[in-house]
Amino acid sequence: MITSKCKTNCRGGFFLKYQFNIGDLEFSKPIVQGGMGIGISLSSLAGNVSKNGGLGVLSSVEMGCDYPNYKTNRLLANRQALEDHFKRAKAISGNRPIGLNIMVALTQYEQIVKDAIEVGVDIIFAGAGLPLTLPELTRNSATKIAPIISSKRVAKLLLKHWWRHYKVAPDAIVLEGPLAGGHLGFKLEDLTPERLLEQSLPGLIPGVLEEIKPYEDLVGRKIPLIAGGGITTAADVRATLEAGASAVQIGSRFVATEECDAALAFKEAMVNAQKSDIEIIVSPAGLPGRAIHNHFLEEVSAGLRKPKNCPFNCIKSCDYKTSPYCIGLALMAGKCGDFENGYVFSGANAYKITEITTVAALMNELLDF
Structure with missing residues (x-):
């Protein structure tokens, strides 16, 4: 549920402070950091986003690629890296919630889900494919689940499937619009300049909310919608929240932070x-x-x-x-x-990024409206 109250800032103006929940997980800022692999969203970035009131998200893709035993035992290195980075992120954040992004397209998808539960990950975000069996894989665990979808149609299909087969509704849903970076849930013909003009993220939100509402009624709780894809400025954040999203998901802007786990050259490529x-x-x-x-x-x-x-x-x-x-x-x-x-x-609007900043400064900037 979004609540808001007006506070005076040091410049004498006003800004809105939003709070949102995913079940019993509480966040003072409606910002979810996108899970970016390989090695971009690890413990430093995720931990600092959560420390500053948002939800930091690790990327599960080949997390152990820089571990000494990676070449001889890749799966063991990845499993150890998941545990290590989760613990570090929790320590950095002050034991605040930490999420994990898992690609359904991964050959080790099911095992990574099981490993995430064993480690104690607070919430799994599953995309790059339809996570049709995620409720079964996470049954009887405390880990929350949030599918990543790209449209009202996909939301309807997934919600219906989960309820019909498992009597489960998501703890949250992520809507990634066509301006997102990384892998996209759209066909190539939907990514032309003409089609992109017809598919603004705020315009996609009401249709997905329509699909969510009946399941909120069935389970008697809020299912927050987290929307992302091309969100770069405070104006983008405000427009997305005003369209009905409970929070925003942001990836590219967090790359250009001091705390991001990528090399400086990677961050500079985004800035330049x-x-x-x-x-x-x-x-x-x-x-x-x-x-x-x-x-x-x-x-x-x-x-x-x-x-x-x-x-x-x-x-x-x-x-x-x-x-x-x-x-x-x-x-x-x-x-x-x-x-x-x-x-x-990178996201479609990464060219608007002009500097490397800190996570704290970025989050304050994105909510300065």
């Missing part, structure tokens, strides 16, 4: 990006994505990056024999700032 640099690509995961143009992506387009083998078997739909490149290696290189062998996922 021009509008013309941001493009739609097709990921080896089989989904459209949005990224910052560079030489590596030019080579991908030219067919010069064909993988010779599959080092990770990380994505269910990826076949290295037909894949344009290895997304695991590309994202690992990117997070280290190696853009000869990788790239940066």
Whole structure:
């Protein structure tokens, strides 16, 4: 439930302070940090977002890639990294809630969900595919669940499926609009400039809320809608909340913070990006994505990056024999700032980011309206 009250700030003006809940989890600021992999949303970023009143979210994708035993026992390294980063994030935040983003497209998706429950993750955000069995995987656990959807139609399908098969409704729902970064739940034809003009995030919210309402009545509780995709300014936050969202999800702006776990070069690539640099690509995961143009992506387009083998078997739909490149290696290189062998996922409005700031300053800026 959103509550608001007016307070006077140090400049003598006024701003609205929103609070929202996901069940018994309380947040003083309606900001959820998007889970960005590989190695972008780890304990430093997630912990500091939660420390400052929002909800920090770890990304589960190859979390242990910089662990010494990663090459010899990848799954064990990833499991250990999940536990380590969750504990660190909780410590940084002062034991506030920490979420985990899990891609349904991952070959280890079900095991990661089970590991998240064992570790004690407060809430799982599941996207990049339909998390149809998530209620079964998390049954009898204290971990909350929030599917990531892209439209009213997908919300209707998922809500109906969960209720019919499990008598479960989500603890929250994330709506990612077409201006988001990373993997997108849209078809390529829906991402043309003309179609994007017809699909504003605030315009998508009322339809999803219509689908949520009957299930709120069934379970007798609020199911908060968290909306994201292209949110960059305080005006964007305000418009999204006024359209009916309980909170916003923001990714790209948190990359350009001192606390973000990525290399400085990765953050600078976001800050230096021009509008013309941001493009739609097709990921080896089989989904459209949005990224910052560079030489590596030019080579991908030219067919010069064909993988010779599959080092990770990380994505269910990826076949290295037909894949344009290895997304695991590309994202690992990117997070280290190696853009000869990788790239940066980004939201459509990342070109508006002009500086690297702190998490605390950014969150205050986004709510200064």
